[in-house]
Amino acid sequence: MHMADALLAPAVAGAMYVASGAAAGVSIKKLKEDDNTQKLPTMAVTAAVVFAGQMINYTIPGTGSSGHMCGGMLLTALLGPFAGFLSMIVVLAIQCLFFADGGLMALGANIWNMAFYGCFVGYYLIWKPIIHSKWFGEGKSALRSRIIVASILGCVITLQLGAFSVVLETSLSGITELPFGAFLALMQPIHLAIGLVEGLITAAVLCFVFESRPEMLMDVDEVGVPLEAKRSLNSTVAILAIVALVVGGGLSLFASGNPDGLEWALFGNADGGYSTNMGLDEENFGVESSVAEKAESVQEKTSFLPDYAFPDSESAVGTSVSGIVGAAMVAALAVLISIAGKFFRKKNNA
Amino acid sequence: MEKALAELGHMDEMAVMDSPVHHLNAGAKLLATVIYIIVVMSFDKYSLSGLVPMLLWPVFMYQMSGIHVSTCFYKLRIVLPLVMAVGLFNPIFDREIMFTIGGVGVSGGVISMITLMLKGVLCLMASFLLVATTPFDSICAALQRVHMPKMLVTLLLLTYRYVGVMTEELAVMTDAYHLRAPGQKGIQFSAWGSFLGQVLLRSMDRAQELYSSMLLRGYHQHFHYAPIKKFGSEDAIYLALSIAFFAAVKMINFGELLGSMFMR
Numbered sequence: 050m051h052m053a054d055a056l057l058a059p060a061v062a063g064a065m066y067v068a069s070g071a072a073a074g075v076s077i078k079k080l081k082e083d084d085n086t087q088k089l090p091t092m093a094v095t096a097a098v099v100f101a102g103q104m105i106n107y108t109i110p111g112t113g114s115s116g117h118m119c120g121g122m123l124l125t126a127l128l129g130p131f132a133g134f135l136s137m138i139v140v141l142a143i144q145c146l147f148f149a150d151g152g153l154m155a156l157g158a159n160i161w162n163m164a165f166y167g168c169f170v171g172y173y174l175i176w177k178p179i180i181h182s183k184w185f186g187e188g189k190s191a192l193r194s195r196i197i198v199a200s201i202l203g204c205v206i207t208l209q210l211g212a213f214s215v216v217l218e219t220s221l222s223g224i225t226e227l228p229f230g231a232f233l234a235l236m237q238p239i240h241l242a243i244g245l246v247e248g249l250i251t252a253a254v255l256c257f258v259f260e261s262r263p264e265m266l267m268d269v270d271e272v273g274v275p276l277e278a279k280r281s282l283n284s285t286v287a288i289l290a291i292v293a294l295v296v297g298g299g300l301s302l303f304a305s306g307n308p309d310g311l312e313w314a315l316f317g318n319a320d321g322g323y324s325t326n327m328g329l330d331e332e333n334f335g336v337e338s339s340v341a342e343k344a345e346s347v348q349e350k351t352s353f354l355p356d357y358a359f360p361d362s363e364s365a366v367g368t369s370v371s372g373i374v375g376a377a378m379v380a381a382l383a384v385l386i387s388i389a390g391k392f393f394r395k396k397n398n399a
Numbered sequence: 400m401e402k403a404l405a406e407l408g409h410m411d412e413m414a415v416m417d418s419p420v421h422h423l424n425a426g427a428k429l430l431a432t433v434i435y436i437i438v439v440m441s442f443d444k445y446s447l448s449g450l451v452p453m454l455l456w457p458v459f460m461y462q463m464s465g466i467h468v469s470t471c472f473y474k475l476r477i478v479l480p481l482v483m484a485v486g487l488f489n490p491i492f493d494r495e496i497m498f499t500i501g502g503v504g505v506s507g508g509v510i511s512m513i514t515l516m517l518k519g520v521l522c523l524m525a526s527f528l529l530v531a532t533t534p535f536d537s538i539c540a541a542l543q544r545v546h547m548p549k550m551l552v553t554l555l556l557l558t559y560r561y562v563g564v565m566t567e568e569l570a571v572m573t574d575a576y577h578l579r580a581p582g583q584k585g586i587q588f589s590a591w592g593s594f595l596g597q598v599l600l601r602s603m604d605r606a607q608e609l610y611s612s613m614l615l616r617g618y619h620q621h622f623h624y625a626p627i628k629k630f631g632s633e634d635a636i637y638l639a640l641s642i643a644f645f646a647a648v649k650m651i652n653f654g655e656l657l658g659s660m661f662m663r
Binding site for chain 1: 400403406407410432433436437439440441444447448449450451452454455458459461462463465468471474475477478481482485486488489491492493498499500508511515516518519522523525526527529530535538548550551553554555557558559560561562564565566568569573583584585586587588591592593594595596597598599600602603605606607609610613652653654655656657658659661662
């Protein structure tokens with residue numbers, strides 16, 4: 050989900066930097082208020098573990114494919130939303146700088162799409178309420194079930210929000226010709242599957258931490274960990290399977306048959322067969338509906354954003370044959386500079 | 400994972416090489432890179448001929464720094480997939496013919512797709528150049544100078560230090576796991592939680608020891624950095640020339656201009 054610079058217009062990238070910067074400012078202020086500087090090394094080491102942990106391949110039983118874990122939800126459950134958010138920023142910054150995973154100017158957007166939703170929405174709307182709830186009754190096993198549900202739901206929902214933001218930001222930047230709805234229909238189901246797998250892996254890791262050191266998990270010590278006989282692996286697997294089935298089955302039906310109101314409006318109804326062709330056939334599947342027109346007009350209005358930087362510039366917007374020829378000549382010049390550089394270096398070394 | 404480690408090590412090695420670009424002030428390089436990327440992003444989706452001359456700046460800088468351009472192309476495997484996924488649809492939806500070459504019509508969608516991909520390549524080239532010619536400490540010191548919060552800069556430095564350590568540790572664990580589970584791809588379901596969980600628990604303890612040792616060495620919520628290179632006249636010249644070049648390319652469509660001189 051890491052966005053490259055090329056997918057954003059400067060105005061959108063700037064706006065996302067401001068939004069993420071504000072959230073980072075609040076987080077830093079909050080940590081300073083709590084005098085949590087001793088948390089700094091813990092944040093750094095945990096962030097490094099998450100960074101490295103995201104490279105591990107987990108085999109998904111019965112499929113032969115593999116998945117990765119979800120960084121935001123894991124960090125927020127271990128460190129809390131503010132410290133987790135800052136750690137996520139650092140992970141994303143290092144990924145961007147050293148591994149070209151996400152662009153330098155797109156970092157603001159990437160922080161928002163992955164860290165903000167993962168940490169703040171993941172904590173305040175999902176983790177905290179579920180852990181404090183009375184779901185599954187009392188006792189240790191009930192608490193473990195709540196951790197599993199919170200992890201899976203958290204990953205699925207925050208990833209869906211992130212994917213939605215990627216579509217929104219790209220469309221607002223006027224980069225793609227893909228209609229907003231069709232783009233959304235491509236991105237959301239893919240990230241539903243990814244979210245489910247990431248949720249399961251995150252749940253497994255958090256359950257292990259819960260078994261060994263429950264005090265390390267946010268809110269868990271507030272709820273109180275009752276002593277109780279350990280639940281067998283089988284019953285944990287059973288809970289995982291049920292949650293996965295319910296969440297996966299329920300949400301995927303919802304996503305593929307009738308993803309959301311906008312999709313419904315765009316493609317008429319589920320019988321329109323949009324899931325077989327992703328709504329790429331404009332004429333047959335009602336892209337000309339009023340909502341589509343609205344989405345298009347938003348795109349039209351915003352697609353001139355790339356030109357904001359130098360409104361009075363003389364540069365022609367379009368490209369002509371002579372432009373292509375000239376561009377090819379410039380490219381040839383670039384190759385020439387490379388060859389000349391090589392030549393001089395050889396000469397210097399000789 | 401070993402690959403990632405090698406990549407990280409290679410970047411560090413490149414960053415301490417000796418060249419005119421390496422000697423420039425980190426802040427100046429950071430500023431020039433950010434401006435370059437913003438200018439590249441600001442080009443219209445059809446202005447391919449205007450965008451191509453932007454290629455000259457990174458190509459020239461790579462030559463000056465002695466870093467091979469091809470080193471950065473390896474990273475394109477990460478950047479291009481999403482860009483391509485978005486760009487590939489443009490030719491399908493935007494079929495308006497803009498011009499014809501030898502009887503074959505070229506649609507706006509094709510031009511906007513190529514422009515988008517070129518943007519991706521250019522931005523990658525610029526940010527890779529920055530990291531490949533500047534040690535990470537210097538980038539962090541420059542960030543602090545532009546008033547990025549101290550806490551975030553310290554966190555960046557500490558995490559960067561530990562990314563190497565933790566990746567190495569996990570790589571060793573993964574190797575050990577695979578040696579005991581021959582012919583198996585990835586980590587099996589039964590070990591999902593314990594594999595990373597173990598490292599996580601150990602690392603949290605390690606972090607506590609780290610903090611204690613930091614305190615013992617007199618840590619008072621900020622680090623002392625070795626003085627970084629001051630902003631000198633060569634940095635000013637570099638910055639001025641770079642910005643002048645970006646502005647010129649943005650305002651004058653050199654591709655169009657050059658082409659029209661040869662084609663009437």
